[in-house]
Amino acid sequence: MIDKITAAGMDFEAGLTPGDIITNEFIDTSISFPTQVGDIAAGAHDGTGYSVAFLLDLFVDDGGWNSTFGRAIDEVRAAFPGLKVQMLEEISTGPMTTNTAEDLAMDGVDMVIATTYVQDDILAIADKYPDTKFLTWAGWQTAENVGHYDGATEDGQYLAGLVAGSLTETGKIGYVAGFSFEEPNRALNAFTIGLREVNPEATVDVVFINSWWDPPVEAQAAEALVNAGADILAHELNSPALASVAEDRGLNVIGYTSDRSAEAPNAWLTSFTFEWGPYFIDQINSMIDGTWEADLHYGGLAADMIGHSPYGPDVTDDIIALVDEARQGILDGSLDYFAGPILDNEGNVVVAEGETIPFSERTGCCLWLIEGVSSD
Numbered sequence: 001m002i003d004k005i006t007a008a009g010m011d012f013e014a015g016l017t018p019g020d021i022i023t024n025e026f027i028d029t030s031i032s033f034p035t036q037v038g039d040i041a042a043g044a045h046d047g048t049g050y051s052v053a054f055l056l057d058l059f060v061d062d063g064g065w066n067s068t069f070g071r072a073i074d075e076v077r078a079a080f081p082g083l084k085v086q087m088l089e090e091i092s093t094g095p096m097t098t099n100t101a102e103d104l105a106m107d108g109v110d111m112v113i114a115t116t117y118v119q120d121d122i123l124a125i126a127d128k129y130p131d132t133k134f135l136t137w138a139g140w141q142t143a144e145n146v147g148h149y150d151g152a153t154e155d156g157q158y159l160a161g162l163v164a165g166s167l168t169e170t171g172k173i174g175y176v177a178g179f180s181f182e183e184p185n186r187a188l189n190a191f192t193i194g195l196r197e198v199n200p201e202a203t204v205d206v207v208f209i210n211s212w213w214d215p216p217v218e219a220q221a222a223e224a225l226v227n228a229g230a231d232i233l234a235h236e237l238n239s240p241a242l243a244s245v246a247e248d249r250g251l252n253v254i255g256y257t258s259d260r261s262a263e264a265p266n267a268w269l270t271s272f273t274f275e276w277g278p279y280f281i282d283q284i285n286s287m288i289d290g291t292w293e294a295d296l297h298y299g300g301l302a303a304d305m306i307g308h309s310p311y312g313p314d315v316t317d318d319i320i321a322l323v324d325e326a327r328q329g330i331l332d333g334s335l336d337y338f339a340g341p342i343l344d345n346e347g348n349v350v351v352a353e354g355e356t357i358p359f360s361e362r363t364g365c366c367l368w369l370i371e372g373v374s375s376d
Contacts, residue, residue: 045288047083051109052076052284055091055100057116058213064238065212068257068274069115075277080284097121105129111287113280122146133287133294138183140363142294149279150363152300153183153236154190155330156272156308158337159323160254161194163269163311164232165202166319167252168195174225175206176218177236180375182366184236189370191234193337196372198322204373205230215239226251232269243267252314259309268312275307298363301330344368345375 060070066089077085086109091100098121101112105125111133114122119139126134126146139148164173173195177184188206195202205228207221218241222233226249233242234254243260246253246267253264255271279297286292299305311320329335340351350368351357357365369375 047080050288051084052111053086053104053109055114056089057091059089062238063240064256064258069276072276072280076280079281093118098124105132133292147294149297151274151305153187155300156306157187157191158194159326160270161191162198162323162326163315163319164254165195165198167314168202168232170229170231171202172229173204174230174233175204176221176242177206177208178212180208185366185369187236189366192370192372206373206375213238215241218242219245261312269315270311271309273307273309275305343371345371345373
């Protein structure tokens with residue numbers, strides 16, 4: 001197993017739990033696992049005299065990834081009525097991000113928050129603007145004024161897998177994702193673990209479409225998966241394409257980050273949601289009161305960074321009770337769904353009996369797909 005953060009020079013210590021901070025003497029990096037970000041509220045300062053800019057890679061009303069940040073931005077505006085908040089849409093990675101961030105810093109913006117993986121684009125200019133704080137999604141290399149954040153999608157997808165395993169009749173789940181790398185693989189693996197805990201013979205067929213936003217291709221992939229026998233669709237993409245296919249074909253769908261029940265009232269099962277707002281409010285508070293420090297924040301259910309949408313009509317009370325019990329187990333530490341033994345889909349042992357993938361190391365997982373998953 002290759003750990004992205006370990007490869008960067010981090011040496012994780014055993015026994016870390018949410019709330020610990022990991023530091024490394026060789027690089028300017030720390031990771032915090034907030035115990036309950038959701039309890040953070042805005043301070044007495046209303047933000048007057050300060051400014052924050054959010055960089056979105058697509059448009060805020062995509063109904064998926066960027067819409068989760070739209071909700072968070074609304075929470076920030078409500079928490080800090082005097083704060084100047086800018087939201088810039090369709091800022092692509094690469095030079096556009098670098099140039100936009102630099103322009104904002106030159107204009108005196110106090111904090112620039114990027115909502116996709118643009119670590120290198122930001123690090124390229126950050127040291128020239130020490131008075132501006134920068135945050136990026138899923139980065140790992142910090143600087144004096146550059147921190148990063150991410151949410152543990154695997155917590156939500158594991159619970160969604162329990163729902164899928166409880167309801168599939170064919171034992172085949174169709175899953176559409178953008179790309180195969182650590183974060184999407186980690187979520188897919190957790191989903192499959194939950195699925196097979198309830199239905200050990202169930203399998204997942206995944207199609208990677210090499211795009212984060214391509215509704216026609218998403219729909220085409222979904223149709224192919226249904227034609228191959230899938231009776232539940234799940235995904236890690238932004239558009240409503242899969243929800244529409246499931247509704248039209250009389251199947252079920254599990255969403256990604258957002259409630260799609262309006263588009264698929266009969267097909268809808270559930271979705272995890274990102275709850276970024278409290279984390280951003282905390283970061284802005286610390287910027288205002290002078291206590292802000294660059295680090296890496298990685299939060300899941302225990303940090304209130306992962307929530308869930310309402311359930312659809314096919315999700316029974318017994319299934320909800322099963323999910324609630326598992327959620328409580330994650331919260332109190334009695335349930336570790338990444339505990340070994342775990343095999344990848346080529347039969348290799350990736351987590352041995354008696355071992356696990358600690359929460360503190362999950363951001364480096366997974367370059368492998370778990371047993372029960374087949375990919376195109």
